[in-house]
Amino acid sequence: MHNRRKRRKSRAGRICVSFMVLALTAILSVQIVRLYQKDQSYQEQEAQLQAQLEEEQQRAEDLEEQEAYIGSDEYVEDMARTKLGMVYEDEILFREE
Numbered sequence: 001m002h003n004r005r006k007r008r009k010s011r012a013g014r015i016c017v018s019f020m021v022l023a024l025t026a027i028l029s030v031q032i033v034r035l036y037q038k039d040q041s042y043q044e045q046e047a048q049l050q051a052q053l054e055e056e057q058q059r060a061e062d063l064e065e066q067e068a069y070i071g072s073d074e075y076v077e078d079m080a081r082t083k084l085g086m087v088y089e090d091e092i093l094f095r096e097e
Contacts, residue, residue, distance in 0.1 A: 080086040
């Protein structure tokens with residue numbers, strides 16, 4: 001009878017350990033899926049932010065070019081011609097009516 005009790009106890013122990021292993025495996029699987037989804041979300045967010053950064057860098061370059069143009073003599077001349085209608089002494093201005 002003593003052997004039967006040992007076998008029952010060891011069988012119950014094995015079942016308990018197996019159940020615990022299955023439970024831990026299920027919990028870890030769920031956590032892995034959640035982490036994978038978070039990772040995907042972060043990668044999408046990173047791609048969006050990278051695109052936004054590139055747009056802002058292009059905008060900054062455009063602003064720098066515009067600032068350089070506004071500070072140039074060419075800009076002053078263009079504004080004098082278009083806004084004020086000024087011309088050089090030896091130039092003839094033709095206007096559309």
